Amino acid sequence: MIYLLHVIVLIGIFAILSTSLNLVAGHAGLLSMAHGAFFGIGAYTSALLSLNADFPFWAAFATSMAAGCALSVLVSGPSLRLREDYFVIAAFGFQLIVSSVFNNWVGLTRGPQGIGGIPRPRILGWNVDSQVAFALLSLTLAGASIAVVGAISRSAFGRVLRSIREDEILSQACGKSTVRTKVAAFAVSAALAAAAGSLYAHYISFIDPTGFTVMDSILILAMVIIGGAGGLFGPALGAAILVVFPEALRFVGLPGYVAGHLRQVMYGTALVLFVVLRPRGIVVKNGARR
Amino acid sequence: MTTQLLVNTACASAHCALVAVGFSLIYRTVRFFHFAHAVVYTIGAYGALALGRFAGYNIPLGVFFAVALGALAGGAMELAVYRPIRRINSSAVGLLVASLGILVALQSGVSLVFGDDTNALRWGASGYSSIGIAGARISTSQELLLAGAVVSLAVLSAFLSITRWGRLLRAVANDASLAQIVGVHLNRVVLAAFLIGSALAALAGVLWAYNTALSPTMGFTALLLGVVAAVVGGVGSLPGAVVGSLVVSAVHQFAQWRFPGEWQDAIVYVVLVVVLLVRPQGIMGKPLKTASL
Numbered sequence: 001m002i003y004l005l006h007v008i009v010l011i012g013i014f015a016i017l018s019t020s021l022n023l024v025a026g027h028a029g030l031l032s033m034a035h036g037a038f039f040g041i042g043a044y045t046s047a048l049l050s051l052n053a054d055f056p057f058w059a060a061f062a063t064s065m066a067a068g069c070a071l072s073v074l075v076s077g078p079s080l081r082l083r084e085d086y087f088v089i090a091a092f093g094f095q096l097i098v099s100s101v102f103n104n105w106v107g108l109t110r111g112p113q114g115i116g117g118i119p120r121p122r123i124l125g126w127n128v129d130s131q132v133a134f135a136l137l138s139l140t141l142a143g144a145s146i147a148v149v150g151a152i153s154r155s156a157f158g159r160v161l162r163s164i165r166e167d168e169i170l171s172q173a174c175g176k177s178t179v180r181t182k183v184a185a186f187a188v189s190a191a192l193a194a195a196a197g198s199l200y201a202h203y204i205s206f207i208d209p210t211g212f213t214v215m216d217s218i219l220i221l222a223m224v225i226i227g228g229a230g231g232l233f234g235p236a237l238g239a240a241i242l243v244v245f246p247e248a249l250r251f252v253g254l255p256g257y258v259a260g261h262l263r264q265v266m267y268g269t270a271l272v273l274f275v276v277l278r279p280r281g282i283v284v285k286n287g288a289r290r
Numbered sequence: 291m292t293t294q295l296l297v298n299t300a301c302a303s304a305h306c307a308l309v310a311v312g313f314s315l316i317y318r319t320v321r322f323f324h325f326a327h328a329v330v331y332t333i334g335a336y337g338a339l340a341l342g343r344f345a346g347y348n349i350p351l352g353v354f355f356a357v358a359l360g361a362l363a364g365g366a367m368e369l370a371v372y373r374p375i376r377r378i379n380s381s382a383v384g385l386l387v388a389s390l391g392i393l394v395a396l397q398s399g400v401s402l403v404f405g406d407d408t409n410a411l412r413w414g415a416s417g418y419s420s421i422g423i424a425g426a427r428i429s430t431s432q433e434l435l436l437a438g439a440v441v442s443l444a445v446l447s448a449f450l451s452i453t454r455w456g457r458l459l460r461a462v463a464n465d466a467s468l469a470q471i472v473g474v475h476l477n478r479v480v481l482a483a484f485l486i487g488s489a490l491a492a493l494a495g496v497l498w499a500y501n502t503a504l505s506p507t508m509g510f511t512a513l514l515l516g517v518v519a520a521v522v523g524g525v526g527s528l529p530g531a532v533v534g535s536l537v538v539s540a541v542h543q544f545a546q547w548r549f550p551g552e553w554q555d556a557i558v559y560v561v562l563v564v565v566l567l568v569r570p571q572g573i574m575g576k577p578l579k580t581a582s583l
Contacts, residue, residue, distance in 0.1 A: 025383070029381070029383055031383050074563075078563070078566050078567045078570075079570075082566075084382070085321075085322075085382070085525070086566060086570060088323060088386065089323070089517070089521055089562070089566070090563065090566055092517075093559045093562045093563055093566075094563070096555065096556075096559045097556055097559045097560065097563070100552075100553070100555055100556035103552070104550075104552045104556065218390050218394060221387065225387050257406065258402065261398040261399075261401045262402065264394050264395065264397075264398035265394075265395045265398045265399050265402065266395075267391075267394065267395075268390075268391045268392065268393070268394030268395025268396070268398065269391065269395045270391070271387060271388065271391030271394070272371055272392055272395070275375055275384045275385075275387050275388040275391065276371060276374050276378075276388065279375075279378065279384055
């Protein structure tokens with residue numbers, strides 16, 4: 001039961017991540033390979049503030065979102081005015097720099113040793129220390145982020161975002177500042193990813209750089225693609241599938257490293273198959289909605 | 291000391307240029323970042339290892355086998371994955387995602403077959419040759435790497451400027467739709483770009499494997515520097531890729547000299563971000579239109 005709740009907590013956390021990436025990748029067609037980095041930025045900010053500055057959970061959580069938001073401008077500012085290709089490269093470079101900082105700025109992040117003993121959250125006097133409570137918190141925040149992205153998607157702002165994906169020049173010709181729209185959407189997306197990071201740090205209570213690499217960015221992207229980019233619930237479903245699937249593989253009883261690589265082979269293959277055979281994801285029928 | 295640094299930089303540039311030129315050649319033909327290029331490199335190196343285990347370690351045979359295997363792998367990716375995707379929709383996002391999928395799947399596949407541990411390509415040469423320039427020493431594997439890079443890039447350059455296929459490749463790189471209008475078979479030219487680019491990647495992989503060692507993530511590490519070099523030099527420009535490789539390798543080597551070694555990768559990415567900020571078209575690239583209006 002505890003194990004089942006653990007899986008549910010992870011699904012909630014990754015649902016936040018995939019939903020946040022969907023806001024930029026699905027709606028605006030901006031392929032961010034930096035969401036693992038923002039996830040990590042949230043986790044490290046929150047962990048360091050709780051441990052070193054005695055921030056209460058809500059304050060650490062909010063600050064980590066602000067940090068994700070602020071750092072997102074480093075990626076989006078210079079690159080969004082150029083072609084989409086450059087955004088991909090800038091996000092990729094940012095991910096690698098952030099991974100390098102997590103690993104090498106030992107004075108701050110303790111490098112590969114990681115940071116342990118991160119306290120469980122306490123919200124308005126409610127100690128979130130049982131597995132049930134954490135599952136509730138995680139699902140609530142996942143629901144909240146789906147609601148936020150849904151609201152953005154239905155707003156005029158969301159329509160401009162989708163128009164950028166379909167035809168950016170037309171959108172500009174209609175007088176929309178597409179650059180400002182993209183920067184804002186990316187900032188919201190990064191803040192949500194950082195929120196997931198904060199939640200993760202306070203749940204696992206130990207973080208190290210291996211959880212926030214470029215491979216994790218690709219995993220989050222896979223969740224979006226498999227669930228269906230551009231839909232609302234698809235990415236969360238994709239997250240659930242890609243969290244449950246490797247956990248299920250665990251019961252087959254393969255040795256650890258074989259299982260790990262087999263998992264990677266399978267989700268890489270799934271990624272290719274989905275793009276080729278079912279580019280609209282698992283939820284939406286092909287060509288049903290554009 | 292300084293000459294040794296220069297020798298090392300030359301070898302690193304040669305390696306980086308092979309990766310970057312192949313990557314750029316494919317990029318400018320298909321206009322998306324073919325990240326699975328990394329695993330083609332790895333496949334080349336491990337192909338030589340597998341051949342060595344079965345048929346004995348022979349350098350010319352190993353290099354030839356690796357290059358052929360790499361070209362085959364790259365061509366198969368184009369035929370089995372990218373071409374079907376191009377047929378259903380033209381978005382670069384789908385192609386990019388698929389290339390990441392191939393990368394993840396095949397890199398882990400290599401790990402499953404050969405293990406995560408570092409392997410070495412055993413070979414007969416005695417290691418260090420007699421060539422010494424002003425106190426610097428060049429190993430035989432480094433000579434092989436330098437010679438391989440110079441010869442193959444010279445051949446490629448001649449091929450592109452003289453032959454009919456070279457002209458087709460340049461035409462598609464310049465303007466794919468225009469080339470199609472005048473009757474170029476786009477799919478064939480794209481396949482040619484994948485075959486040539488992948489052969490270069492596999493060559494880089496096997497030569498680097500002779501020089502150092504093999505690990506399943508070696509291709510990814512090499513591609514990171516190669517991509518940075520391609521962008522710094524001007525993405526899509528082949529001379530730019532070579533110049534970018536020189537710059538990136540020099541920064542990489544000299545950073546190691548001045549700063550703690552663990553920061554050398556980060557410094558290279560900082561160079562990338564600075565180039566994107568200051569001169570996004572790269573050193574040799576054509577000026578970019580900013581807003582696409």
